[in-house]
Amino acid sequence: PTTDDRAPSRRRPYVAVVAVILAVAAALLLPFLVDRGDDSAATAPRATPPAAPTTPPPTTEPSAPTAPPAGYTVHRDPSGWTIAVPTGWRITRRGESVTFTDPTGPRSLRVTRRANPPTDPYDEALKLEPVVKAATPGYDFQRIARVTYRGWPTADWEYSAGSRRTLIRSVVPDRRTGYSITWTAPQVSWTEDRKIFATAVGTFTPA
Numbered sequence: 001p002t003t004d005d006r007a008p009s010r011r012r013p014y015v016a017v018v019a020v021i022l023a024v025a026a027a028l029l030l031p032f033l034v035d036r037g038d039d040s041a042a043t044a045p046r047a048t049p050p051a052a053p054t055t056p057p058p059t060t061e062p063s064a065p066t067a068p069p070a071g072y073t074v075h076r077d078p079s080g081w082t083i084a085v086p087t088g089w090r091i092t093r094r095g096e097s098v099t100f101t102d103p104t105g106p107r108s109l110r111v112t113r114r115a116n117p118p119t120d121p122y123d124e125a126l127k128l129e130p131v132v133k134a135a136t137p138g139y140d141f142q143r144i145a146r147v148t149y150r151g152w153p154t155a156d157w158e159y160s161a162g163s164r165r166t167l168i169r170s171v172v173p174d175r176r177t178g179y180s181i182t183w184t185a186p187q188v189s190w191t192e193d194r195k196i197f198a199t200a201v202g203t204f205t206p207a
Contacts, residue, residue, distance in 0.1 A: 169181040
């Protein structure tokens with residue numbers, strides 16, 4: 001065979017890897033690509049201060065799922081996983097992602113089920129961070145950290161863009177299936193709203 005005959009086969013693994021990275025990055029960007037409304041601050045690029053991803057002390061979570069508090073409803077997904085979200089939130093499905101949206105404001109929680117997950121979600125987040133940064137106007141890095149969560153490989157990735165902040169928890173309960181639990185809320189109410197995320201991950205049960 002000639003050099004030209006062999007070239008396509010050598011390019012296939014590289015193209016496949018790039019396609020996977022772009023697909024995961026696209027899923028992570030959904031909060032800023034869907035239902036952005038008139039949030040002009042989210043579309044105006046802002047300078048990002050130079051900051052390398054760091055590893056703060058691990059965050060400790062309950063070792064087993066907790067019961068949902070009053071005002072929450074347990075969503076039982078057909079694929080087998082469950083999670084508690086505020087009662088009355090809208091539910092939409094897109095492929096392997098289910099998004100729960102607050103009808104009264106720009107808050108959302110999304111669970112994405114992934115086949116063939118990474119061995120280490122922390123390393124994956126470090127690789128994806130430049131891709132998401134380049135595609136997100138006003139991206140401002142906050143942290144990427146390993147997290148102690150039910151004994152599973154887990155990483156938290158937090159960043160802001162305009163008036164919103166996002167926290168992505170990537171968890172790998174087993175070698176065949178992983179999940180990304182993505183929480184997006186306004187910057188001004190982030191501390192108070194984060195209780196919803198804490199309840200969600202505290203009640204989450206994989207398939």
